[in-house]
Amino acid sequence: MAQEVLVRATRGRIVWHGPRTARRVAITFDDGPGDLTDEYLALLSELDVPATFFVMGNYCEQLPDARGAYLRGGHQLAGHGYYHERFTHLGARALRDELNRMDAAIGPLPWGKWVRPPHGSIGARDAAVMLGLGYTVAMWSFDSRDYDGADAATLIERCAPANLAPGDVLLFHEASAPTLAALPTICERLRADGYELVTMADLLVA
Numbered sequence: 307m308a309q310e311v312l313v314r315a316t317r318g319r320i321v322w323h324g325p326r327t328a329r330r331v332a333i334t335f336d337d338g339p340g341d342l343t344d345e346y347l348a349l350l351s352e353l354d355v356p357a358t359f360f361v362m363g364n365y366c367e368q369l370p371d372a373r374g375a376y377l378r379g380g381h382q383l384a385g386h387g388y389y390h391e392r393f394t395h396l397g398a399r400a401l402r403d404e405l406n407r408m409d410a411a412i413g414p415l416p417w418g419k420w421v422r423p424p425h426g427s428i429g430a431r432d433a434a435v436m437l438g439l440g441y442t443v444a445m446w447s448f449d450s451r452d453y454d455g456a457d458a459a460t461l462i463e464r465c466a467p468a469n470l471a472p473g474d475v476l477l478f479h480e481a482s483a484p485t486l487a488a489l490p491t492i493c494e495r496l497r498a499d500g501y502e503l504v505t506m507a508d509l510l511v512a
């Protein structure tokens with residue numbers, strides 16, 4: 307699908323999942339770039355899995371090579387705030403500043419302006435600001451809870467195909483070694499169950 311059609315279809319929307327009719331899911335990673343980014347990208351390349359990375363502006367400035375590495379890997383790149391502050395704690399002007407700094411750090415992207423609010427915190431006021439500025443507000447529908455100390459085996463069980471539905475958006479984090487260890491089996495089982503793994507942008511425009 308042409309990028310301009312995708313941008314039109316998703317602009318100014320809050321999205322949690324894709325169409326429930328197609329056997330596809332999107333794997334997403336928050337909080338990068340960081341120490342494990344190169345390992346994540348190497349593994350995803352090996353698995354031939356396109357993913358979506360929600361990254362922080364200040365980390366992108368600290369690791370200026372990351373943007374190109376994500377994009378060369380065929381992944382979708384999107385914003386996750388500049389400092390990872392809760393948007394619900396920011397006034398309208400501070401939120402606009404935060405989003406502007408995030409966008410400036412990440413640079414322009416072909417699928418338009420996407421943002422995932424840090425901690426998934428979203429309220430009426432900040433949502434109105436984001437949607438008014440034309441962002442696609444990208445949430446998720448399946449939380450792996452890979453931030454709660456789970457080991458790889460637990461993550462594999464949680465993310466078993468039987469626990470997922472077509473169109474799901476899976477939430478993971480980039481700083482998690484157990485996630486990295488679990489990904490090959492999670493992806494293998496999903497594919498064995500007939501799921502296609504796509505970026506979130508591709509998931510939304512069936």
Ligand SMILES: [Zn+2]
Nearest residue numbers: 336337424425
């Ligand atoms: Zn986060």
